[in-house]
Amino acid sequence: EVQLVESGGGLVKPGSSLKLSCVASGFTFSSYGMHWIRQAPKKGLEWIALIYYDSSNKYYADSVKGRFTISRDNSKNTLYLEMNSLRSEDTAMYYCAKEGYWGQGVMVTVSS
Amino acid sequence: DIQMTQSPSSLPASLGERVTISCRASQGISNNLNWYQQKPDGTIKPLIYYTSNLQSGVPSRFSGSGSGTDYSLTISSLEPEDFAMYYCQQDASFPFTFGSGTKLEIK
Numbered sequence: 001e002v003q004l005v006e007s008g009g010g011l012v013k014p015g016s017s018l019k020l021s022c023v024a025s026g027f028t029f030s031s032y033g034m035h036w037i038r039q040a041p042k043k044g045l046e047w048i049a050l051i052y053y054d055s056s057n058k059y060y061a062d063s064v065k066g067r068f069t070i071s072r073d074n075s076k077n078t079l080y081l082e083m084n085s086l087r088s089e090d091t092a093m094y095y096c097a098k099e100g101y102w103g104q105g106v107m108v109t110v111s112s
Numbered sequence: 113d114i115q116m117t118q119s120p121s122s123l124p125a126s127l128g129e130r131v132t133i134s135c136r137a138s139q140g141i142s143n144n145l146n147w148y149q150q151k152p153d154g155t156i157k158p159l160i161y162y163t164s165n166l167q168s169g170v171p172s173r174f175s176g177s178g179s180g181t182d183y184s185l186t187i188s189s190l191e192p193e194d195f196a197m198y199y200c201q202q203d204a205s206f207p208f209t210f211g212s213g214t215k216l217e218i219k
Contacts, residue, residue: 044212104155
């Protein structure tokens with residue numbers, strides 16, 4: 001059974017950093033591109049980043065480019081999202097996803 | 113960026129009814145259009161990929177169609193578990209973008 005389990009969220013102050021993790025199981029992690037998508041409270045979905053299966057290519061939404069970094073460790077079946085210079089508008093539920101599956105999400109709140 | 117315009121934003125419907133949700137892209141997306149269902153607890157389930165292909169385990173009452181800039185999701189006969197939010201998404205070009213969502217509600 002495919003499982004994607006996010007962790008690392010929490011309450012942080014504006015300007016601070018946070019690193020999210022997504023542990024994958026039930027499929028060959030190293031064969032799939034992986035995404036991060038977020039949803040601000042009571043808002044729609046926003047795609048924010050994609051990393052290829054072998055980390056050879058990474059793509060970002062303009063709203064996070066230069067502040068967020070997507071990475072992966074295929075030996076640990078884990079996807080990461082390093083978030084720097086956090087702003088109040090980054091407050092959202094963050095989901096990791098692969099083709100056909102999404103995790104349950106992890107909440108990030110940026111507030112002073 | 114490609115803008116995705118989804119309609120209607122709210123859709124009251126009854127059990128057993130056939131409903132259609134539309135999604136229009138601001139430019140052609142060559143069938144690179146996906147549909148997702150979100151339940152009130154936040155759980156997101158992929159339904160359809162590449163316009164008309166059902167994800168594994170998705171009931172056959174769901175179907176997708178379209179081409180060019182215009183796409184649609186149809187549910188042939190509504191079941192109680194179908195009342196949820198639905199989103200379209202294009203993955204033809206970066207950044208991938210979502211529609212604003214359709215809330216399918218019980219009439």
